[in-house]
Amino acid sequence: MNLSDLAAKINARLIPPSIEGKTEVKTIHAADTMSSLIANASPDTLLVTSLNNSQLIRVAELMGAPGLCLVGGAQPSPELIARAREAGAAILISPRGLEETRSLLEACLSGASQVRA
Amino acid sequence: MITMSHLIAGGDFDTAGLATRRLKEHLARVGVGAAVMRRAMIASYEAEMNVVIHARTGTLWARLDNGKLDLEVADEGPGIPDVDLALREGWSTASEKAREMGFGAGMGLPNIRRNSDLFDIETRIGRGTRIRSTIMLGEHAESTAAAEWTTLAPETAVQRCRKCLRCIFACPTGALRVHVRGPEVIPALCVGCAACVGECGSRVYGIGGGDAFRAPAPGSVLVLPHGFLSGLPVGGPDRVLTALGSLGFAEVRVLEEWTAAVRAEAHASAAVGSMQLPVITPVCPAVVALVESRFPSLIPNIGPWLSPIEAAGEEFPLRHVYLLAACPSQYAVARGASLTERLAVLSPAGLSSAVLGVLAPPEAGAHRLALRAPRGTPETAPGELRVSGARHVMRVLAAAETGSLPGVSVLDLSLCDQGCSGSPLLTADPYLSAPRELTAGEASDAAAVRRTRPYAQRAGMRLDPDMGTAIRALGRIDALAHTLPGRDCGACGAPSCALFAEDVVTGRAGSSRCPFMEETR
Numbered sequence: 116m117n118l119s120d121l122a123a124k125i126n127a128r129l130i131p132p133s134i135e136g137k138t139e140v141k142t143i144h145a146a147d148t149m150s151s152l153i154a155n156a157s158p159d160t161l162l163v164t165s166l167n168n169s170q171l172i173r174v175a176e177l178m179g180a181p182g183l184c185l186v187g188g189a190q191p192s193p194e195l196i197a198r199a200r201e202a203g204a205a206i207l208i209s210p211r212g213l214e215e216t217r218s219l220l221e222a223c224l225s226g227a228s229q230v231r232a
Numbered sequence: 233m234i235t236m237s238h239l240i241a242g243g244d245f246d247t248a249g250l251a252t253r254r255l256k257e258h259l260a261r262v263g264v265g266a267a268v269m270r271r272a273m274i275a276s277y278e279a280e281m282n283v284v285i286h287a288r289t290g291t292l293w294a295r296l297d298n299g300k301l302d303l304e305v306a307d308e309g310p311g312i313p314d315v316d317l318a319l320r321e322g323w324s325t326a327s328e329k330a331r332e333m334g335f336g337a338g339m340g341l342p343n344i345r346r347n348s349d350l351f352d353i354e355t356r357i358g359r360g361t362r363i364r365s366t367i368m369l370g371e372h373a374e375s376t377a378a379a380e381w382t383t384l385a386p387e388t389a390v391q392r393c394r395k396c397l398r399c400i401f402a403c404p405t406g407a408l409r410v411h412v413r414g415p416e417v418i419p420a421l422c423v424g425c426a427a428c429v430g431e432c433g434s435r436v437y438g439i440g441g442g443d444a445f446r447a448p449a450p451g452s453v454l455v456l457p458h459g460f461l462s463g464l465p466v467g468g469p470d471r472v473l474t475a476l477g478s479l480g481f482a483e484v485r486v487l488e489e490w491t492a493a494v495r496a497e498a499h500a501s502a503a504v505g506s507m508q509l510p511v512i513t514p515v516c517p518a519v520v521a522l523v524e525s526r527f528p529s530l531i532p533n534i535g536p537w538l539s540p541i542e543a544a545g546e547e548f549p550l551r552h553v554y555l556l557a558a559c560p561s562q563y564a565v566a567r568g569a570s571l572t573e574r575l576a577v578l579s580p581a582g583l584s585s586a587v588l589g590v591l592a593p594p595e596a597g598a599h600r601l602a603l604r605a606p607r608g609t610p611e612t613a614p615g616e617l618r619v620s621g622a623r624h625v626m627r628v629l630a631a632a633e634t635g636s637l638p639g640v641s642v643l644d645l646s647l648c649d650q651g652c653s654g655s656p657l658l659t660a661d662p663y664l665s666a667p668r669e670l671t672a673g674e675a676s677d678a679a680a681v682r683r684t685r686p687y688a689q690r691a692g693m694r695l696d697p698d699m700g701t702a703i704r705a706l707g708r709i710d711a712l713a714h715t716l717p718g719r720d721c722g723a724c725g726a727p728s729c730a731l732f733a734e735d736v737v738t739g740r741a742g743s744s745r746c747p748f749m750e751e752t753r
Contacts, residue, residue, distance in 0.1 A: 142549040144574075149281070150339030153274055154346075155574065158266075159549075166334040173249035177256055177273045221550050 116140055116224060118182055121161070122207050125219045127184065130196060130206040138181055138205065142224065145217040149174060156180045163220065165213045167191065169198050176202035184220070186213045240283040240290040242309070245333065248284040251292040252276040255303075262296060265685065268369050271347040272301055275365045278340040279305035285330045286310065287360065296369075300349075303365040311357040319345065319353075392434040397722040402431040404522060404622040404647065409735070410725040420690075423521035424560030425647040427622055430656025445582040447480050449552040454481045455544040456556035456583075458488055459653025463665030464584060466591055473601045478590040481554070484601045487652055489678035490540035490547075491515045492606035495644060497680040498535045499613055502641040508532045509641050510617070510632060514539050514683075516646040518561035519625060525690040527629045533643075534687050541566045543681040545575055554578055558655035559648065580657045604676040615641035620662075621649040695738065709733045717748045 118138040122129035131138075144155035145163035149170060152162050156178035163184040164171065171183050172195060182205030185191060191199070191206055199206050209216040236258055238251035255276050259269055276292065283290030287309025295302045312318045319341050326336025341363075345351045350366035393414045400408045407421035408428055415436060417428075429437045448454070454476060461469035476484055498511045512534045514520050520539070523530050538546065541555055541562045556578050557563035566577045612618045617640045619628050625645045631637050648654045654662025695702040695709075709730075716729035724745040726732040735741035743749055 147334060148337035148339065149334040150278065150337050150343055152334070153277055154339070154343055157270070164334070168245075168333050170245060170248060170333060173253070174277070177249065177252055177277055178270065225550055 118161070118205050118207070121220065121223055124223045125207075125209060125211075125216065127207040127209040127216075130191070130199070130208070132182075132200055132203045132205050140181055140224070143184075143217065143220045145213055145220075147213065153178060161207070161220065163209075163213065163217055165189075167195070169195050171195070172198040172202050172204060175199075175204040180204065182206060184209055184216060186211060186216045235293070235295045237291055237293045240280055240292060240305075240307075242283060242286070242288045242290065242307070245284060248281060249277060251280050255292070255294050258294070259296070259301070264296075264301075264369060268301070268367055271367050272303070275344045275347045275367065276303055276305075278343045279303065279363050279365065281335060282340055282361070282363070283307040283309070285326050285335055290360075299369050301367045301369060303367070304362065306360060306362040308360045311359055312353075312355040312361055313357060315353055315355060393436045394434055396433070397725075398431045398433075399428040399437070400722055400725070400727040402427040402622070403727065404626055405525065406727050406731050408727070409740070410722075411741075421525070422560075423518045423525065423647075424562075424564055425518040425522075425622060426559040426656050427647070445578055445586045448482075448554060450480075451482045452480065452552040452554060453483045453485060453548050454554045454556065455485045455487060455541070457558045457652035457655065457658065458486045459558070459650075459655065459658045459662075459665040460556060460580060460583070461486075463653065463659035464587065466588070469603075470600050471591060472587055473603070474592060474599065475587045475590050477599055477601045478592065479586055481601065484603060485544065485676075485678070486603060486606070487540050487544065487558075489604060489606045489676035490543045490680070491651075492608045492676070493543070493678045493680040494535065494537050494540060495613075495616075495642070496608055497537055498642045498644075499616070501535060502615065507535070510637060510643045511535050511641065512632075512643045512645065515644060516561070516648075516652070517541070517565045518559060518647040519645045520687065521561060521690065522625070522647070523629065524687055527633050528689040529633055530629065531687045531689065533632070536683055538681040538683045539565055542683075543678070546681050547678065549574075552576075556580060556583055558652045558658055561647075562652070580655075603673045604678075605673050606676050606678070612644070613642070615639065616644055617642070618644040620646040620651055620654065622647050695734075705737055709737045712736060712743075715749070716746060719748070723747050 118140055119129055121140060140161045141159035143161045143163055144152065146152050147165045152164060153174045156162055156174060158179040160180055161182055161184055162175060162180050163186065165186050167185055167189045175183055184207040186209045188208060188210045196206065236254060238254055240251055241247060252273060256273060259272060280292055283305060287307035290305060290307030293304045317323050321342045322338040324336045324338035330336045344363060344365055348365040349368045352364040355361040395410055397410055399415060400410055404425060404427065405421045405423050407418045409416045461472045464472050466472060473484060494513050494515055498513045501507045502509060502511045510533060512523065512530060514535055514537055517539045520534060523534060541557065542565050545553055545555055545566055553575050555566045557566055558580065563577055619625055625647055628645065632643060648662065650662035650666055653665050659665035695705040713730050713733040716733060718729050720728045724732045724741065726735055732741065732746060736743050
């Protein structure tokens, strides 16, 4: 599913990358440790996390992940946004917590006809 | 060859990851495959972050040469007091600052080891730590991974070797030798079929690798060959399915569902004439490896789909999936396909132990997990030649190579007798574990998955990197082979006189190992 469609379905704010990158997402991985995020990242995986620091972008960049989804309405720093743009990764900001965001995203990707966001 | 080095500043989380990013640029330039890139990035980033988190300074060196990537990260840090403890998942001494950033989960070293084909760590208290990780590339990766699984048991077990030589004759690719000191597996020739494991009565060949069995996450799917259900001597598939439910699996699917899907695609391709005939179904990764190494002219005949175990791993992107590898070759391709926390590759021994630990009495009547029935019929379709067993498969491939299979449009080959369910890792006798009850349950929706990576000829064992030297060596091998008796008796430890001649010319064996040559000397 396209990242913009996914963001719209879960009421998340989308900060797109400056360069049109790969925005198709097939799966997600939610975690609050870097090791879990990097071990499960892939070019099809949206990384969902309660962390909020610039190393998240490094992980997304190294693994070719299309983007990050920050949870709890966390505001990314200008530095994080700049690094994400440079790396060609999108940032989604979900108003909900980690588990709720994960459930909603999984429902969207599993093709549930109605997702209540 | 490429080499690079990069200084890493301890405690600097702003520039952390730059060394690994530089490595990625180098690897991308030489076009390493996605699976290798992924493993390299994880191993390198985790090693780099170890320096940033724990040390004053460090250096990452990388060297790409001879089909492998060597990474080395050395630091000037406090050293690790207990390496065994540090390699355990969840153990960490990271600072509070690092933990707040999401580091320090105790998964760094385990992640590096998991993504390395070879891993080594040296540490000195107060001086620093040096981590070495080797990742095999491309064509070498799967054969190395397969050989990694077909390991020799610990030295005490190797001493049990009776030199009966059955293993060297059972191996379809001549990858085994039996020396005075014990047997040897030649990784470049091993296709991971486990024939040696099945043949050895002394259990000299061990099985390494495979993820440790742990309680599955909620909603987990287990994919296994049906032979695991029928081959365990515990009273039939129903009891095993009940036990698997007790272990926490939400669903069990049989590998035969994806095998049927691949066969159906092969028949469709053969019918429309879109492929060279006969189409070889890639249902057995060991057969694919065999074609790539011994019958390269048949590579265009292999159907362009993932093997059933790889396809099963792709089927459930949002669930935790456990794949039971019935042989080293399945382990190798499943491991190459994906290494995430959602996907684990289990060994039959590990899962058998877990099942036996929760087996309920037959009369307990506990809930039994349902199976799905593979689509199509288990019988062969018109134009299909289905063959199992290494000896027969070798003959059929030789016939296919010379165009001597008229009327055959689809070749369905398995190196194990009776297919995956007959793997020696699952059963003592392939006929005892033949699939039963496959027609029960809901019809399968498993689909074949097209593969993106092309098949390629395997280098096997190169005589010499220089073509001229290799040709001269070949001449010496031929000349020596003509002086040998041609009995293929195995007394030298090689399965044939021709392979013994090769061993002598390449320095792997001395000519005195042949008793015939000694007698006539």
